[in-house]
Amino acid sequence: MKLSIAIITCSSTRKLADDTAGAALAQRIKAQGWTVGAHIVVPDKRDRISQAIVDASGKSNIVLTCGGSGLSLSDVTPEATADVCERNVPGIVEAMRAASMEKTRRAMLSRAVCMQRGSTLVVNLPGSLKAATECFDAIYDQFEHAVEMTSDLGH
DSSP states (O other): OOOEEEEEEEOSSOOGGGOHHHHHHHHHHHHTTOEEEEEEEEOSOHHHHHHHHHHHHTTOSEEEEESOOSSSTTOOHHHHHHHHOOEEOHHHHHHHHHHHHTTOGGGGGOOOOEEEETTEEEEEEOSSHHHHHHHHHHHGGGHHHHHHHHTTOOO
16 A cells, blocks of 8 residues: 655754654655655644644645654644544554553653544654654554555455
8 A cells, every 4th residue: 555644843943954753754654665745844833733734634644743742841742633633543652652661661751642634644753763763663564554444445
């Protein structure tokens, strides 16, 4: 199955040129034979993140946000995601946290969510290169089936 996956890095300090986590995610997406539908950086502003998710979800099967899911007061990605999505998909972030807990107990501090916006799956990934790629690696094998299900293509 050919997937289109958008990457939205949520950061007020990074630019696209120094978005190492987003670049690594793009490489992993392409390695699966999938398409990077978009790769942008938006500031840690709830309304800007929400709008970016809305814009990307109309064009991609999956939207990966990168960053803004921790405990800092400026981390608002989960709230921005919930603002524009309808359905919670908790198993994906549960799998990410379980895999991450094997590496660091700080994984329990993640507030990441995974939700559906229509037929698009939106997944909050951590912002660091190491954590973002480890979390991606823990869940990407479910993407094609998830897209089949959200597209009503059946089992």
